[in-house]
Amino acid sequence: xxxxxxxxxxxxxxxxxxxxxxxxxxxxxxxxxxxxxxxxxxxxxxxxxxxxxxxxxxxxxxxxxxxxxxxxxxxxxxxxxxxxxxxxxxxxxxxxxxxxxxxxxxxxxxx
Amino acid sequence: xxxxxxxxxxxxxxxxxxxxxxxxxxxxxxxxxxxxxxxxxxxxxxxxxxxxxxxxxxxxxxxxxxxxxxxxxxxxxxxxxxxxxxxxxxxxxxxxxxxxxxxxxxxxxxxxxxxxxxxxxx
Numbered sequence: 001x002x003x004x005x006x007x008x009x010x011x012x013x014x015x016x017x018x019x020x021x022x023x024x025x026x027x028x029x030x031x032x033x034x035x036x037x038x039x040x041x042x043x044x045x046x047x048x049x050x051x052x053x054x055x056x057x058x059x060x061x062x063x064x065x066x067x068x069x070x071x072x073x074x075x076x077x078x079x080x081x082x083x084x085x086x087x088x089x090x091x092x093x094x095x096x097x098x099x100x101x102x103x104x105x106x107x108x109x110x111x
Numbered sequence: 112x113x114x115x116x117x118x119x120x121x122x123x124x125x126x127x128x129x130x131x132x133x134x135x136x137x138x139x140x141x142x143x144x145x146x147x148x149x150x151x152x153x154x155x156x157x158x159x160x161x162x163x164x165x166x167x168x169x170x171x172x173x174x175x176x177x178x179x180x181x182x183x184x185x186x187x188x189x190x191x192x193x194x195x196x197x198x199x200x201x202x203x204x205x206x207x208x209x210x211x212x213x214x215x216x217x218x219x220x221x222x223x224x225x226x227x228x229x230x231x232x233x
Contacts, residue, residue, distance in 0.1 A: 002155070035219055037156070037220070044223040044226060045156065045220075045223055047211075047220060050211070051218070051219070086155075090158075099158060100161065100217050101158070102158060105156070
């Protein structure tokens with residue numbers, strides 16, 4: 001059971017806009033930054049969004065992040081076949097036992 | 112080219128020990144904080160440990176606290192993970208990861224190694 005909750009799957013057709021949600025708590029998402037990582041099966045994860053809504057250089061502006069309260073979302077517009085991957089949200093969880101927490105991951109299928 | 116290369120994985124019996132290494136290149140290693148993140152076969156990502164450049168701040172996941180020890184050698188540009196009292200549930204790919212901004216609090220995990228597989232089985 002992950003501290004951050006993501007839907008296990010999502011899907012869309014090419015060109016469509018899809019969103020992936022990430023639900024947390026006051027100990028993580030609400031007062032700390034959210035990060036999103038993309039993992040194509042068989043490869044290492046890649047940083048997609050940092051500090052809630054910032055894109056590293058090289059990440060297309062089709063990818064965007066947002067946050068409200070203890071929840072965050074990743075939006076992908078103009079869906080492409082190469083976007084088919086697993087997506088993970090993450091945040092710093094500042095409690096008695098401080099640690100980084102990941103969501104369980106969302107498998108995105110491009111139909 | 113910025114690169115992280117893990118080594119040291121393999122098959123170990125329950126209760127055994129293993130030491131993972133990560134060789135960093137292409138950036139000023141001592142100015143960056145580093146993480147270990149693992150992924151069990153067919154499962155999601157699990158954060159393991161974090162160490163800042165000076166080694167003065169270190170964090171561990173509860174699942175490995177007391178069994179794993181992270182360290183770094185800034186002269187050799189290397190990160191290490193000493194894993195003791197290994198259990199079957201420690202079986203995973205272990206990734207060495209750079210933190211782009213992190214200091215006392217971790218931040219963006221921006222560069223990932225290719226991972227090294229650790230299998231704990233009798």
